Amino acid sequence: MIDLQHVNKSYGQGATAFHVLKDINLHIDQGEFVAIMGPSGSGKSTLINIIGFLDTAFEGKYFFQDENVADFNATKASRMRNRHVGFVFQNFSLIHNLNIFENVLIPLSYGGHRRSEVRGKISELLESVGLTGMENKLPRNLSGGQQQRVAIARALANSPQFLIADEPTGALDSHTSADIMQLFKELHRKGGTIIMVTHDEHVAEQSDRMIKILDGQIISDTEVAHATK
Numbered sequence: 323m324i325d326l327q328h329v330n331k332s333y334g335q336g337a338t339a340f341h342v343l344k345d346i347n348l349h350i351d352q353g354e355f356v357a358i359m360g361p362s363g364s365g366k367s368t369l370i371n372i373i374g375f376l377d378t379a380f381e382g383k384y385f386f387q388d389e390n391v392a393d394f395n396a397t398k399a400s401r402m403r404n405r406h407v408g409f410v411f412q413n414f415s416l417i418h419n420l421n422i423f424e425n426v427l428i429p430l431s432y433g434g435h436r437r438s439e440v441r442g443k444i445s446e447l448l449e450s451v452g453l454t455g456m457e458n459k460l461p462r463n464l465s466g467g468q469q470q471r472v473a474i475a476r477a478l479a480n481s482p483q484f485l486i487a488d489e490p491t492g493a494l495d496s497h498t499s500a501d502i503m504q505l506f507k508e509l510h511r512k513g514g515t516i517i518m519v520t521h522d523e524h525v526a527e528q529s530d531r532m533i534k535i536l537d538g539q540i541i542s543d544t545e546v547a548h549a550t551k
Contacts, residue, residue: 408477
C-alpha cells in the first residue's frame, strides 16, 4: 500500500541545507501495525508528514496504491488526506467549543455530508471507542483518555486506508495508555493499518513491526517477537 523509494528531504539550500531524511526505503502493507521510533530530531515527524500527504516536496518516489505522490498538487494531496488517512495526535487536537458529536463530524463535513446524514455513523463510531451516549459533552468535561478516544473516532470517520498515530499515549498516564493501546490493537485485529510514532519502547513492542530511525536513516526494521495482541 505504501512504498517509499530512495526518499530524501532537506530544508534550506547549499552549504546551510539540513538533510532530514536520507535515502529512506520503506514498504508498508495493508493491515500492518507499525511502530516508528527514534529520538527527537531523528526525522520521524518528517517521515510521517510525507506518508500522510502533508508534505509532497521531497526527492525520491512515494507510491500509494501505485499512485506517485510526488505528482500530487496541493488539492490532490488534501483530498487524499481526507479520504485515506486518519490522524491521531498526542495533544488530541479537539476543538474545545464543539461537543464530541461535532468534533467527529468535522472530517465528514469536509466531504459534504450533512449532520442528519451521518448521525447514525457517528453514534456507531463513538460506540466503537466506548463513548456511547456522550455525544453532547464538551472536551473539557472529559478525561485525557476519553479525549483521545474522541480523536480516534474522528480519525476513523471517513473509513481511512490507514491511521497515523503520533505519540498517541504521550499525554496519558500508564493505565490510560494501556486502555488506548488495547483500542488500537482491536482496530488492528479488525484489519486496520496503523502507523504509530512513539518514544515508548513498551508501547512500540505492542505493534507487529518496529522501525527505528536515527539521524534521518532507518537503522533497523524488525518484526516484534511475542507482540501482545
